Amino acid sequence: MDDVAAVAGVSRGTVSRALNGGHNVSGPALEAVQRAIRKTGYVVNQHARSLVTQRSDSVAFILSEPQDRLFEDPNFNVLLRGCTRALADHDITLLLTIAGTEEDRKRVGRYVTAGHVDGALLVSDHAGSPLLRELKGRGLPVVTCGRPLGHEREISYVAADDRDGARQMVSYLRSRGHRTIATITGPLDTSGGVDRLAGYHDVLGEGDRRLVVSGDYTQASGEAAMERLLAQAPDIDAVFVCSDLMAAGAIAALRRAGKRVPEDVAVGGFDDSKVALSSTPPLTTIRHPLGRISGEMVRLLLGHIAGEPPAAVILPTELVVRGSA
Numbered sequence: 001m002d003d004v005a006a007v008a009g010v011s012r013g014t015v016s017r018a019l020n021g022g023h024n025v026s027g028p029a030l031e032a033v034q035r036a037i038r039k040t041g042y043v044v045n046q047h048a049r050s051l052v053t054q055r056s057d058s059v060a061f062i063l064s065e066p067q068d069r070l071f072e073d074p075n076f077n078v079l080l081r082g083c084t085r086a087l088a089d090h091d092i093t094l095l096l097t098i099a100g101t102e103e104d105r106k107r108v109g110r111y112v113t114a115g116h117v118d119g120a121l122l123v124s125d126h127a128g129s130p131l132l133r134e135l136k137g138r139g140l141p142v143v144t145c146g147r148p149l150g151h152e153r154e155i156s157y158v159a160a161d162d163r164d165g166a167r168q169m170v171s172y173l174r175s176r177g178h179r180t181i182a183t184i185t186g187p188l189d190t191s192g193g194v195d196r197l198a199g200y201h202d203v204l205g206e207g208d209r210r211l212v213v214s215g216d217y218t219q220a221s222g223e224a225a226m227e228r229l230l231a232q233a234p235d236i237d238a239v240f241v242c243s244d245l246m247a248a249g250a251i252a253a254l255r256r257a258g259k260r261v262p263e264d265v266a267v268g269g270f271d272d273s274k275v276a277l278s279s280t281p282p283l284t285t286i287r288h289p290l291g292r293i294s295g296e297m298v299r300l301l302l303g304h305i306a307g308e309p310p311a312a313v314i315l316p317t318e319l320v321v322r323g324s325a
Contacts, residue, residue: 003040009032010029018034056117056118058116060116061084061094062099062108062120065100065124067098067100072219074275079123079290080094082290082294083294083298086298087298097112109130109134112140119301120140120301122135123144125148125190126190132148132155142156142301144157144158145158149191157313158297158300160293161316162196162199163199165288166203166240166242166270167199167202168317169199169284171203172284172325173240174204181237182233185200185213187214187215193214196270210232211233215241217242218246219246220249222247224249225249226249226250230254237264238266239265239266239268240268244272244283244285245275247279248279262324268284268286269286269324271290272318281324287317287320289315
């Protein structure tokens with residue numbers, strides 16, 4: 001900083017203010033400092049700055065799923081990319097961490113609460129997992145993607161209106177004349193799994209238990225669930241599948257069983273991911289506003305780091321009609 005100040009012809013304090021937002025620095029002085037930085041090749045010593053500010057200028061993106069899910073499920077990549085871009089606007093680095101096993105969760109919990117990051121974005125947390133309790137107990141600012149089941153009043157979160165999205169899809173299937181509508185749910189220890197099932201029941205009531213089978217948002221689970229539905233309720237004429245990836249698996253199972261989509265069984269998904277467009281036929285689905293969700297998660301986390309109280313944002317979903325229903 002002394003070298004930059006000498007080249008720029010300003011005081012060391014002016015250089016410091018210029019590097020920390022440019023407050024109370026005139027335009028010509030700020031321009032001189034910027035020229036001097038380029039000339040000298042000056043780079044901020046982030047470790048030294050962190051010692052003074054008690055900030056790491058980094059945030060953890062914690063995916064509470066096995067590592068292979070990061071590459072299989074396109075939703076996680078959309079969230080990761082959106083959060084990275086939003087944080088880059090604030091010159092904050094995003095660190096990806098995977099917490100798919102109990103050992104992973106312990107290791108990640110120790111790391112992120114040891115001062116290496118200023119906060120955490122928690123994705124796909126499951127009810128009963130000790131990770132969220134540990135992060136909260138250590139006072140680390142956290143924002144979850146989806147409702148943190150059991151912690152809604154204590155933890156900031158951003159979620160789609162999963163329940164209304166499910167109502168939209170099931171109402172649409174019923175409006176098309178389908179009367180035996182099944183569902184393949186997501187994991188029922190996640191808010192998405194719980195809320196999308198609740199939306200299905202809002203439209204159809206509790207109904208026939210044979211028509212409800214659970215999956216885990218993977219394509220393989222969608223195939224297995226569809227096979228089970230066909231075995232126990234062969235008269236179904238539509239199925240609401242609670243993720244596009246599972247819906248692709250369900251279509252594969254229907255095709256093997258000799259069922260035509262949508263002529264014999266209509267299929268509706270949830271997400272409007274790239275899977276919806278690559279499916280044959282293209283999926284009628286619910287648009288999950290993941291781009292907006294990632295931006296809101298970053299906004300809430302930065303506010304939390306700055307001392308703001310917990311907050312929640314729920315974003316609307318939208319029915320997208322294509323060829324599968």
